[in-house]
Amino acid sequence: MLAISPRKIVHIIYLAREGTVGDREAHAFISGLNDDEQASLTAVAWVGRGAFEAEEYSEAVATAITEATTPTADYLLGMPHLAENLESGLEALGIDVTGEEEDFLRQGS
Numbered sequence: 263m264l265a266i267s268p269r270k271i272v273h274i275i276y277l278a279r280e281g282t283v284g285d286r287e288a289h290a291f292i293s294g295l296n297d298d299e300q301a302s303l304t305a306v307a308w309v310g311r312g313a314f315e316a317e318e319y320s321e322a323v324a325t326a327i328t329e330a331t332t333p334t335a336d337y338l339l340g341m342p343h344l345a346e347n348l349e350s351g352l353e354a355l356g357i358d359v360t361g362e363e364e365d366f367l368r369q370g371s
Contacts, residue, residue: 263319265302266295268357271348272366274303274338278345285339292335300334301326303348307338310351319355 270291277288295303305322308314314322330337338344352359 263355264306264357265298265323266306268352268359268362269366270295270299271303271306271352272359272362275345275348275363276366278339278348288339289335292338293333295334297327301330304330304334304338306351306355307341307344307347308351309354310347310349311341311343316354316356 274288274291277284277291280288292300292303301323304326305314305319308322308326309316309319314325341347349359352362
């Protein structure tokens with residue numbers, strides 16, 4: 263389903279929570295993702311903020327691909343509440359965010 267691992271999304275959540283401290287690292291991390299991962303990440307954020315329903319995830323990915331006009335990192339890092347949107351999106355898609363976060367913290371970034 264997702265073209266990006268939940269672990270990568272959790273990494274971005276943690277960087278986004280750091281605010282300006284993590285912005286440069288978050289920008290580099292997101293920019294380093296391939297196009298499919300970036301589109302999937304954007305779709306998860308959109309599902310999380312309610313722009314798409316979980317059942318419309320594939321449509322959200324297609325929209326992210328066709329409507330991309332700015333670099334994904336710039337777009338996402340400019341999104342208010344990015345970390346919360348990503349968490350909500352993962353939850354809506356049936357992914358155990360708490361478990362993913364625990365694995366991320368246990369294994370390190």
